[in-house]
Amino acid sequence: MAAATTLHAAADVAARFEGRAATREPAWVKWTIIAVSLTFFVLFLLMPLIAVFVEALRKGWDTYLAALVEPDALSAIKLTLIAAVIAVPLNLTFGVSAAWAITKFNFRGKHVLITLIDLPFSVSPVVAGLIYVLVFGAQGWFGPWLQEHDLKIIFAVPGIVLATVFVTFPFIARELIPLMQAQGKEEEEAAVVLGANGWQTFWHVTLPNIKWGLLYGVILTNARAMGEFGAVSVVSGHIRGLTNTMPLHVEILYNEYQFAAAFAVASLLALLALVTLGVKTWIEHQASKVKDNEE
Amino acid sequence: MSRRSFQVLPGFNLTLGYTLFYLSIIVLIPLSAVFIKTASLGLAQFWDVVTTPRVLASYRLSFGASLLAAAINAVFGLALAWALVRYSFPGKKLVDALIDLPFALPTAVAGIALTALYAPNGWLGSALEPLGIKVAFTPLGVLVALVFIGLPFVVRTVQPILEDLDTELEEAAASLGARRWQTFRYVTLPILLPALLTGFALAFARAVGEYGSVIFIAGNIPMVSEITPLMIITKLEQYDYAGATAIAVVMLLFSFVLLLAINGLQAWTEKATGRNR
Numbered sequence: 001m002a003a004a005t006t007l008h009a010a011a012d013v014a015a016r017f018e019g020r021a022a023t024r025e026p027a028w029v030k031w032t033i034i035a036v037s038l039t040f041f042v043l044f045l046l047m048p049l050i051a052v053f054v055e056a057l058r059k060g061w062d063t064y065l066a067a068l069v070e071p072d073a074l075s076a077i078k079l080t081l082i083a084a085v086i087a088v089p090l091n092l093t094f095g096v097s098a099a100w101a102i103t104k105f106n107f108r109g110k111h112v113l114i115t116l117i118d119l120p121f122s123v124s125p126v127v128a129g130l131i132y133v134l135v136f137g138a139q140g141w142f143g144p145w146l147q148e149h150d151l152k153i154i155f156a157v158p159g160i161v162l163a164t165v166f167v168t169f170p171f172i173a174r175e176l177i178p179l180m181q182a183q184g185k186e187e188e189e190a191a192v193v194l195g196a197n198g199w200q201t202f203w204h205v206t207l208p209n210i211k212w213g214l215l216y217g218v219i220l221t222n223a224r225a226m227g228e229f230g231a232v233s234v235v236s237g238h239i240r241g242l243t244n245t246m247p248l249h250v251e252i253l254y255n256e257y258q259f260a261a262a263f264a265v266a267s268l269l270a271l272l273a274l275v276t277l278g279v280k281t282w283i284e285h286q287a288s289k290v291k292d293n294e295e
Numbered sequence: 296m297s298r299r300s301f302q303v304l305p306g307f308n309l310t311l312g313y314t315l316f317y318l319s320i321i322v323l324i325p326l327s328a329v330f331i332k333t334a335s336l337g338l339a340q341f342w343d344v345v346t347t348p349r350v351l352a353s354y355r356l357s358f359g360a361s362l363l364a365a366a367i368n369a370v371f372g373l374a375l376a377w378a379l380v381r382y383s384f385p386g387k388k389l390v391d392a393l394i395d396l397p398f399a400l401p402t403a404v405a406g407i408a409l410t411a412l413y414a415p416n417g418w419l420g421s422a423l424e425p426l427g428i429k430v431a432f433t434p435l436g437v438l439v440a441l442v443f444i445g446l447p448f449v450v451r452t453v454q455p456i457l458e459d460l461d462t463e464l465e466e467a468a469a470s471l472g473a474r475r476w477q478t479f480r481y482v483t484l485p486i487l488l489p490a491l492l493t494g495f496a497l498a499f500a501r502a503v504g505e506y507g508s509v510i511f512i513a514g515n516i517p518m519v520s521e522i523t524p525l526m527i528i529t530k531l532e533q534y535d536y537a538g539a540t541a542i543a544v545v546m547l548l549f550s551f552v553l554l555l556a557i558n559g560l561q562a563w564t565e566k567a568t569g570r571n572r
Binding site: 006008013014015016017018020021022023025026029030033034036037038040041043044045046047048049051052055090093094097098100101102104105107113115116117118119120122123124125126127130131132133134135137139140141162165166169185188189192193197198201220223224226227228229230233234246247248250251254259262263266269270272273274276277278280281 | 302303304305306307309310311313314315317318321322323324325326328329332371374375377378380381382383384388390392393394395396397399400401402403404405407408409411412417418419439442443446451454455458462465466469470475500501503504505506507511524525527528531536539540543546547550551553554557558
């Protein structure tokens with residue numbers, strides 16, 4: 001499902017195709033395709049990205065910085081970090097565990113399990129928020145019990161964390177499963193036969209093989225966790241200074257017509273996205289170097 | 296389970312047990328709440344909620360715009376993937392890296408950025424205004440946002456298949472007298488088709504559920520530019536939990552069907568190209 005999210009070390013095959021008359025298009029076709037696709041790229045990807053930073057700095061650096069150090073912004077940043085710090089390790093543990101069970105053993109229903117792991121990705125974020133309202137909300141399954149014990153999940157931080165965990169659920173598992181499937185289990189079996197215990201086998205044999213995929217899975221999960229909007233919006237209750245994450249803070253500022261401040265906070269999230277893509281490119285470069293060395 | 300005695304590696308019970316436990320408490324049990332809650336509605340009432348004119352209008356917009364956006368992405372995504380794999384041009388590495396932007400950029404950020412661009416006083420909006428084209432706060436704005444978020448899915452499913460293609464096939468076609476266009480139409484495109492359809496379906500599935508990038512640019516005018524996820528939010532804000540849940544069931548059933556279709560398409564891709572992903 002998550003084909004767009006997985007790493008792949010791109011091989012540069014352009015020279016191979018461009019170097020042969022039989023696999024080369026006429027120059028005008030080539031440049032038309034490049035021009036059309038680049039125009040599309042600039043219109044739909046590059047311009048929105050640039051717009052974020054231009055709008056953020058429209059009223060100068062002072063307004064920009066003021067928007068970021070304002071107390072509500074700081075508390076939104078803090079809550080976003082909390083959600084990510086909890087969601088990423090939870091989904092990391094799950095992802096590694098699921099990938100180990102699925103790729104190292106045979107069992108019935110494996111394909112169903114893989115499909116179920118993908119499920120959160122195909123569920124609308126709004127529905128993702130709704131399901132927790134139905135379970136933990138005032139009218140939900142555990143609502144009365146939670147109220148009796150003075151616990152709050154919906155319209156509070158735990159709900160935001162849960163919704164974040166749900167929407168970032170599959171990424172690390174999806175990253176690791178194809179990777180570990182391709183590597184097989186011979187190396188691990190050799191380690192165990194030589195006397196290593198399970199943990200040693202994982203730490204010294206499996207982990208070095210999957211470290212790049214794992215790192216990208218973590219970075220991507222983190223980016224999605226910090227940026228989630230729809231699901232978190234349903235469970236947050238939008239209490240300023242208390243249950244607002246950065247994307248929700250952006251929404252509030254924007255709806256109050258404080259455009260420069262909204263874009264200032266948005267620019268932090270856009271920077272996070274750019275760093276994520278930068279790390280991804282760097283990891284792919286590392287992974288392709290390893291591949292070249294092996295060949 | 297007699298096979299287990301042959302397993303050398305440890306940890307099967309622990310990892311599978313934890314996987315199923317975590318999957319159940321985070322995903323399966325909460326998702327089941329949607330169906331259980333809806334069961335309390337009764338069929339007639341359920342049908343009334345999910346077929347009010349305003350909700351029907353939201354389906355038309357959500358599904359229509361998502362299909363159209365996925366189709367636009369299929370065409371331009373294929374062109375982009377082709378350019379990135381087959382040609383060398385300045386800035387190629389940067390373009391390749393930024394393709395995933397819609398995936399990494401928070402949807403709310405994308406939403407306000409697109410709105411700023413296409414608003415009547417924005418860079419693109421002010422250029423389109425004299426032509427009589429209004430994008431922001433119309434269904435066209437919804438389409439633009441959905442094109443934005445769907446693009447990486449098509450490019451990233453088609454790109455690896457294109458990279459794996461050998462020159463031999465196309466050379467054989469050329470040596471048999473095929474023109475370049477015929478080679479593309481009858482040799483290359485059939486190989487790419489399963490992946491292209493997978494990318495299309497992924498972009499479509501993502502677009503139907505999308506919320507953050509759409510609500511800012513849509514304008515959210517009842518019967519005109521309201522998307523289905525917004526209808527759920529609207530019902531929730533009116534404390535109509537049963538109504539919100541009924542619409543969620545419709546969306547969930549649709550996602551399940553699409554998920555199955557995508558799995559089928561991916562199996563076809565693997566068979567057609569010999570790739571195992």
